[in-house]
Amino acid sequence: MRKNAERRAALVDAAIEVLAREGARGLTFRAVDAEAGVPIGTASNYFARRDDLFTQAGGRIYERLQPDAATLGGMAEGPRDVAQVTALLRDAVGRISAYRTGYLALLELRLEATRRPELRAVLTERVREDVEENVARHLASGMPGDATSVRLLYLALNWLIVEHLTLPGVFAEEDVRRLVGEAVERALPREETRPR
CATH class of the missing domain: 1.10.10.60 (Homeodomain-like)
Structure with missing residues (x-):
């Protein structure tokens, strides 16, 4: 080779x-x-x-979807509140949406993984690592919310991205931004939704 x-x-x-x-x-x-x-x-x-x-x-798709150093640094700076979580997640949705072909290819790979055990094993490991890395990064940052909140947001926002990229007429850009904020507000425990 x-x-x-x-x-x-x-x-x-x-x-x-x-x-x-x-x-x-x-x-x-x-x-x-x-x-x-x-x-x-x-x-x-x-x-x-x-x-x-x-x-x-x-x-390669996962490499290209990773946040840059400035975004990761943003978690270490600024307030540790709902507004910051919302801003970071809006950035993530925007970054993923900007790489439309990559995300659509990833959806194709997920479907293909149902028929290819080797691919399924690779994707399962990679997605599990990605989710756990997001949980660990979030918890270490001191942002509001626990591991379950991060996982719920991951699941909700992934489907929002699927809708937005595959059927863009379902939700307009302003709807996507608003729904990200609503998802954060509803996923975080009530006592943690007030700015600190």
Whole structure:
């Protein structure tokens, strides 16, 4: 298998675009080559099997969805109140929405994982780690809410993002912003919803 890391990354990014546009059935080596603008046969030189494309695409999506250092630093600064939690979650929804193809590809991967045990194992581990990392980061920040609050917000906002990206006419941008705020208000325990 080829070792050029830059070319491999470009092929994985192309696979994400193909997944988002054509679904898992459309993810072929030939389609990835065409999307990446490379000679036919290039992807098969970098990936032994289609399953490798699926798992590496999933990993790459999560890399690209991670908050940047400034966002993570924002959790360490400013007030520890509901308004700050709301602002951080609005930022997360905005960041994910801005990478529409990545999130749609991730939905395709989740569906494909119901048929591919190896992919299911990779995604299960990655999503579990992501959820637990979010819980740990939130708790360490001193923000209001407990682990259950974080998990409830994760579940609610993920479905809001699915609606927003797959059926954008259901909720307008201002509805999405308002619903994020409402979800935070309702998920946090009442005694913690007052600014400190």
